[in-house]
Structures are given as structure tokens and as C-alpha cells.
Amino acid sequence: MxxxxxxxxxxxxxxxxxxxxxxxxxxxxxxxxxxxxxxxxxxxxxxxxxxxxxxxxxxxxxxxxxLPARQGVQTPADLLDFEPSLERIGDIVVIDEDDPDRAEAIAEAVIDADLPARSVLNRASKIKGELRVREWDVVTTDDTAADSDLTPTETVHREYGHSFLLNLAAVYFSPRLATERHRVVEKVESGERFLDMFAGVGPFVIPAASRDANAVAVDLNETAIDYCRENARRNSVVDAVTAITGDVREVADDYRGWADRLVMNLPHSANEFLDTAGTRSQATTVLSTTTISNMRTTPSNRGLRRYGRPPSRSMRWPSKPNTSSGRTPHTS
Missing domain, CATH: 3.30.70.2580 (Alpha-Beta Plaits)
Structure with a gap:
């Protein structure tokens, strides 16, 4: 095939x-x-x-x-009469099935196949609430797996040379943004002051700190910040990461005009935080934000113009999530 x-x-x-x-x-x-x-x-x-x-x-x-299939490799599809839709996060396999019998069949095939999977989780709700978490049904879990000391919803996700311990039932995390995160972080230079307004478990700040940035992580989710601190330890950047629990609009006053690079990854409501982003920026700060819109002139564009300058010409606003970087409107 x-x-x-x-x-x-x-x-x-x-x-x-x-x-x-x-x-x-x-x-x-x-x-x-x-x-x-x-x-x-x-x-x-x-x-x-x-x-x-x-x-x-x-x-x-x-x-x-x-290309020929690797000899001896058995996939879930080999054990089923259909190709299941799967997503891997660490050693957790995520499915999205309404039929519990079908979910059970897929989970059994995943565990029996030649996949390094410990748990199979079925989405039980949409992402909801201020903390952006969802509910999960644990369809199956392997207590004999190497990381059996973790809970069924915990895993270690590896991304571009970094490892992130996280709990899908307690924090927001999307592996689909790995490439966009890498694009942002690979531009970080030594000595930069890097502020992530919605940091989660640290997928932006940990790599930034690894590039010798002074990184600050802020998140409303206390559990996410706990994982962020642990991930700083795991990736040997404890001294370069400051992790703060709280609403970024209230806890970041000490960082007014501080950031050289600022990340605002909150696709559905980032516009509500543009004032906060503006006051934490300085004249040459680079702002990276994710937005979801199908309008030619987005709320984000209008919000940025309020500060005196439109976004970078290279920005595009498709009807799917898009992470774009540009100088903040303070730039002359």
C-alpha cells in the first residue's frame, strides 16, 4: 500500500x-x-x-x-475488520467512539497488537471549563506495562527531544500542535525572556529554557503547573523556568514590559487577553498566538491594530487552528 x-x-x-x-x-x-x-x-x-x-x-x-509492511508487525487493523482512528500520546492511545462495544473491540486490538500502548482512553466529553480539560472513559489499561506506576490517564509524551509527564484527565494538551510549538521555539535565542500566558505542562517553556531562555510559565490550572515544574526537572531546566499558578491578568504584574517573546495559545478566546499581552510586551516583543477564525479580518487582527500596528503580513487566518508569530504592535 x-x-x-x-x-x-x-x-x-x-x-x-x-x-x-x-x-x-x-x-x-x-x-x-x-x-x-x-x-x-x-x-x-x-x-x-x-x-x-x-x-x-x-x-x-x-x-x-x-512500501512492504515490516515482517512480524501486527497492527490493530490486522485484528479488526476495519481501520480504527487512533491518536497516540505517549503510551496512551486515544479513540473517539460512541459505541461502547466498538470501543472495547478497538481497545482489545490495540493491546493485542504490536503497539507500545499501556492505556486506551475513549473521549467522554468535549473540552470544557476554564481549565480546558475533558472527561475520559478508561476502556482498558495494562498494569504490567513499564510505566505501570502511572495512573491510566498519565503518560510521558516525547516531543522534539523533550519529555513531558502529563495527565490527560487533569490538564489540557494537544500533540497536534507539536510542529507549531517547534516552529516558535526554534527561533528563541540565548538570554531571551520568554513568557507563556497559558503554559499547561510546559511544551513551550521547557524547550525555550533548553535554548537558554529565561522562561516564565503561567496557568490557571494548578495541576498543570505542578506538572510543568516536574517537567522542568525532567528536562534539566529547573533553574531557567519560573512556574506560576493563577490568572495571567492578575499574577503577571511583575512582568509588565518584560517579555522578549510571548506565547498566547488559547484559540477560542485569545482576543480577551490582548490587553494583558500588550502590557507584558516591550517595543520589540514577538507575540505568537493561536486563533480559530474564518473571517478575513479576525478579532485578533482588530485587537492588534488597537495597539497601533496590524500583524505581520505573513499571517494567515484559516478556519482551522493556526499559530502565527509577529512583532507586537509596539514595533516601529
Missing amino acids: EVPCIAVAREVGETARTALAEAELLDGDHEIAVDNGRIYIPVTDPDSAVDAVAAVEGDTEITARN
């Missing part, structure tokens, strides 16, 4: 494979192929994979290719 691949020159194949493995983007169900001096590496997310191999020398392209 045709699967998405990253194609690179044979000479840099191992470099590319290592980068994709570190980003957890390798498709382990299919073999790597070599043809006419090019290596075809199967990947799970081709768009993210392009970013993961951006530093690899030579011509890199996304393509689709018929």
Missing part, C-alpha cells in the same frame, strides 16, 4: 531517520526503501516530518510510495 514518506539522499539517510525517530514521526509498520540513490522513510505525519528534517542537507521531499 502507498504510505507517506520523506525522501532524502542516501548519504543523509541515517541523519534524517534519527531526526524523525527523535520527533516520534517514524512509521514503524513499514520498511524503509532505497531506490536510485534516494532513501524513502515512512512517516506518520508528513507535514511535521518536513520540519523535523529541515536541518538535513540536500533535497528533501514528501512523497507516497508502496
Whole structure:
């Protein structure tokens, strides 16, 4: 069957494979192929994979290719009569099924297949409340797995060389934003003052601190901040991360005009916090925000213009989540 691949020159194949493995983007169900001096590496997310191999020398392209399945690898689809929709977060597999019998069948297939899965969770609610968490049904969990000391909804998620302990039942976390987070953080320079207004478990501030930034994490969710502190310890950046529990509008007065780079990842209501972002910024602060809108002139654009300058021309506002970076309106 045709699967998405990253194609690179044979000479840099191992470099590319290592980068994709570190980003957890390798498709382990299919073999790597070599043809006419090019290596075809199967990947799970081709768009993210392009970013993961951006530093690899030579011509890199996304393509689709018929690749043989790896011998001995059994997938959930092999055990079912359909291809289930799955999402991996660490060693947790997430499904979204209304039929409990179908959910049970998928969970059983996941555990019996050759996947490093410890728990299978079924979404039981939408994301809700100020803390942006959802309810889960634990369909099955493997108490004999390596991380059996964790609760069924806890896991360690690895992203671009960093590890994040988190509890899906207690914090907001989206692995789908991994590429956007990486794009923001890879621009951070040593000595920058980095402020994340809705930090969660630290997927922005931990990598920023690893790049020698002075990082401040603020979140209303006390549990998320506890995990953020633990993740700072896990990633050896404790001294570079200050984690604060509370409403950013109330607890960040000490950081007025402080930030060189400010992250505001709250897609549905980021506009309500533009005043706070503006007062925490200085003349050259870079603001990265996520918005969801299908309007040509978004509330975010209008809010930014209130400070005296529209967003960067490179910004686009599609009807799906988009993380965009630009100088704050203070820039001359």
C-alpha cells in the first residue's frame, strides 16, 4: 500500500531517520526503501516530518510510495475488520467512539497488537471549563506495562527531544500542535525572556529554557503547573523556568514590559487577553498566538491594530487552528 514518506539522499539517510525517530514521526509498520540513490522513510505525519528534517542537507521531499509492511508487525487493523482512528500520546492511545462495544473491540486490538500502548482512553466529553480539560472513559489499561506506576490517564509524551509527564484527565494538551510549538521555539535565542500566558505542562517553556531562555510559565490550572515544574526537572531546566499558578491578568504584574517573546495559545478566546499581552510586551516583543477564525479580518487582527500596528503580513487566518508569530504592535 502507498504510505507517506520523506525522501532524502542516501548519504543523509541515517541523519534524517534519527531526526524523525527523535520527533516520534517514524512509521514503524513499514520498511524503509532505497531506490536510485534516494532513501524513502515512512512517516506518520508528513507535514511535521518536513520540519523535523529541515536541518538535513540536500533535497528533501514528501512523497507516497508502496512500501512492504515490516515482517512480524501486527497492527490493530490486522485484528479488526476495519481501520480504527487512533491518536497516540505517549503510551496512551486515544479513540473517539460512541459505541461502547466498538470501543472495547478497538481497545482489545490495540493491546493485542504490536503497539507500545499501556492505556486506551475513549473521549467522554468535549473540552470544557476554564481549565480546558475533558472527561475520559478508561476502556482498558495494562498494569504490567513499564510505566505501570502511572495512573491510566498519565503518560510521558516525547516531543522534539523533550519529555513531558502529563495527565490527560487533569490538564489540557494537544500533540497536534507539536510542529507549531517547534516552529516558535526554534527561533528563541540565548538570554531571551520568554513568557507563556497559558503554559499547561510546559511544551513551550521547557524547550525555550533548553535554548537558554529565561522562561516564565503561567496557568490557571494548578495541576498543570505542578506538572510543568516536574517537567522542568525532567528536562534539566529547573533553574531557567519560573512556574506560576493563577490568572495571567492578575499574577503577571511583575512582568509588565518584560517579555522578549510571548506565547498566547488559547484559540477560542485569545482576543480577551490582548490587553494583558500588550502590557507584558516591550517595543520589540514577538507575540505568537493561536486563533480559530474564518473571517478575513479576525478579532485578533482588530485587537492588534488597537495597539497601533496590524500583524505581520505573513499571517494567515484559516478556519482551522493556526499559530502565527509577529512583532507586537509596539514595533516601529
